[in-house]
Amino acid sequence: MHGPTATADWISWPRVRAFGALAAAGYRRHSTYRQAAVAGATTNVVFGFIKVYVLLAVVAAGGAAVGYDRRQIVTFVWVAQGLLTVVLMWSWTELSERIRSGDVVTDLLRPLPPVVAYLAEDLGRAGQAVLTRFLPPVVVGALVFGLYVPGRWFTVPLFALSVLLATVCSFCCRYLVNATAYWLADARGPIVLWGVGSGVLAGLYFPLRFLPDPVAVALWVATPFPGLMQTPLDVLVERDGPALQCGLVALQAVWAALLLLACDRTQRRAERRLVLQGG
Amino acid sequence: MTIISAAGLRKDFTVRVKAGRLRRERRTVSAVDGVDLAVERGEMLGYIGPNGAGKSTTLKMLTGVLAPTAGEVRVCGLTPVAQRTRLALRIGVVFGQRSQLWWDLPLRESFGLLRHIYRVPSADHAARLRRCRALLELDAFLDTPVRQLSLGQRMRGELTAALLHGPEVLFLDEPTIGLDVVSKQAVRGFLAELGATGDVTLVLTTHDLADIERLCRRLVVVDHGRVVHDGTIEELHGRYGSRRVLVADLDAPLPAGFAVAGATVEAVEADGHRVQLSLDGGVGAGTVVAALAGAAPLRDLSVREPAIEDVVARLYRS
Structure with missing residues (x-):
């Protein structure tokens, strides 16, 4: 579709500026819904308490749970509650709705590939969620239970990178799930499957280390799911040695690249066989 | 100079129709069936036809969002589907029933974003926006989020959004649909003025023939995917003995x-x-x-x- 000039143009300065402007727009779009942010953060905190007491009961029974001590488990839960809407595992149906209504035509009429435009806006949205949705549960967790303080100097920057990669991976998964609407007209089925599957397989409900080793390893290598939630959390609580800690983030990066490629291919294929809805 | 040319343009869709209790048959439907069209730079073309005649499908093929089944298309010297993103920089599109603005953001911010997306130098952007603000009287709602705008206000915003990158061709798909009389007049007046400059080629599809009478000298009528008339309004009257x-x-x-x-x-x-x-x-x-x-x-x-x-x-x- 794109000639060599268009590919070179991909990373030009104006493109970077357009990406930045779209990310800023994503940030502002989501800043307008303040009451929803308060309600959402409150819900995350309430569920944080429920989850933390369940997992603490497990730790109390055995002293430590699959390699996490008490403080690590508490941190795992509260940071997971904070990351939930940053990574945004559920509730993104914008693209599928636009495909269904035919509004996606206007996305295709822009001089920017839709995947790039949507990714930019999603990163802006995630930035906004860091302030309004990540901080409240983490602050509550820190005040009520006390959180794990990383011992390695590079853990916090590595965690930030890991969260960024988790957001990109999650965006790509959501994009692919939504893009099924190009073929199915209605993507609600795949979206429900994604909602149920991603929470369990990403380690949102319980740390994946509870699973038998072969299953956990298979999940990590063969699916992007652990990279959405479990990896950034394990990086932050220093569950593994430095080599594995960095290796898991590298694996996330590989998945992010593969998924972006998959999104690009899917979008192009959709455009070729596209029947745009509506007159 | 010809800015839009189409020869033997066709688009077939495969539909599945019920044939018996469980059986479904595939049937091919031609939405556009051999359209030939040549539009000169600066022309104002009315493209009309009954519902389902293939107007929007043609427009989608001309703008590059839909691949033709057969035929040749060139717009601004480019092949629309293959060079869609390059073409996007040179055309503007307004769909009366779609929005290209950001629902949650004030109009002003949507315009700012479009400047970055279309890589418009800020002086050009400012000049074009100033002109649209004056002609379309946007100032009263420039800071209102798009979701709170009335249809008439939004449509004036859409027109501005489509013109800020200085397109050579403006495609308008039912731009006055659902508008009240005053808003319709405002939109038509603006388009007439735009067309009079001769800088922009206008292709307008509509069901409101008053739009055509006011704006377009040339009229193309399509029906069942075919061109049934291509000429002036007077010629149409003459031909059908009105x-x-x-x-x-x-x-x-x-x-x-x-x-x-x-x-x-x-x-x-x-x-x-x-x-x-x-x-x-x-x-x-x-x-x-x-x-x-x-x-x-x-x-x-x-x-x-x-x-x-x-x-x-x-x-x-x-």
Whole structure:
């Protein structure tokens, strides 16, 4: 579709500026819904308490749970509650709705590939969620239970990178799930499957280390799911040695690249066989 | 210079139709069936047809969002589908039933974003925005989130959004749909002014023929995916024999057997006190009026121009 000039143009300065402007727009779009942010953060905190007491009961029974001590488990839960809407595992149906209504035509009429435009806006949205949705549960967790303080100097920057990669991976998964609407007209089925599957397989409900080793390893290598939630959390609580800690983030990066490629291919294929809805 | 050219443009869709209880048959439907079109730079073209005639499908193929099944298309010297993102920088599109603005953001911010997306130098952007603000009276709602705008306000925003990157061709798909009379007039006035500059080629699809009469000299009528007329509005009237109608109220009944050259008595009503005559092309109403006045005392009269709606309705039905 794109000639060599268009590919070179991909990373030009104006493109970077357009990406930045779209990310800023994503940030502002989501800043307008303040009451929803308060309600959402409150819900995350309430569920944080429920989850933390369940997992603490497990730790109390055995002293430590699959390699996490008490403080690590508490941190795992509260940071997971904070990351939930940053990574945004559920509730993104914008693209599928636009495909269904035919509004996606206007996305295709822009001089920017839709995947790039949507990714930019999603990163802006995630930035906004860091302030309004990540901080409240983490602050509550820190005040009520006390959180794990990383011992390695590079853990916090590595965690930030890991969260960024988790957001990109999650965006790509959501994009692919939504893009099924190009073929199915209605993507609600795949979206429900994604909602149920991603929470369990990403380690949102319980740390994946509870699973038998072969299953956990298979999940990590063969699916992007652990990279959405479990990896950034394990990086932050220093569950593994430095080599594995960095290796898991590298694996996330590989998945992010593969998924972006998959999104690009899917979008192009959709455009070729596209029947745009509506007159 | 030709800016849009299409030759033998066709788009087939495969639909599945029920054939029996479980069986479904695939059937091919041609939405656009061999359209030839050449549009010169600066032209204002009206593209009309009944629902499902293939107007929007043609527009989507011209803008590169839909791949043609067969045929050649060039817009601004580019092949729309293959060079879609490059073409996007040179065309503007307004869909009356779609929005290209950001729902949650004020209009002003949508415009700012479009400047980055289309890589417009800020001086050009500012100049174009200033002009649109003045002509479309945007200032009152420039800081209102798009979701709170009325349809008329939003459409003025959409027009601005489509023009900020200085497109060579502006495609408008039913831009006045659902608008009130005042907003319609504002949109038409703006487009007329834009067309008069000759910088922008306008392609307008609409069901509101007043849009066409006001804006377009050239009219292309499509039906069942084929072009059934391509020419001026006058040519359309000429071709389909539309005639002016003279309605006269008389103080005394019209004598039976009244006839005048160049006019046909279409109806005699109110016991002969009201007559309707249709005039042949080239016949002056004065001659007919004089003949009428000689036959019976005239009280009142009016001449009705042929309505484009009537002609087009006849065309769609035929």
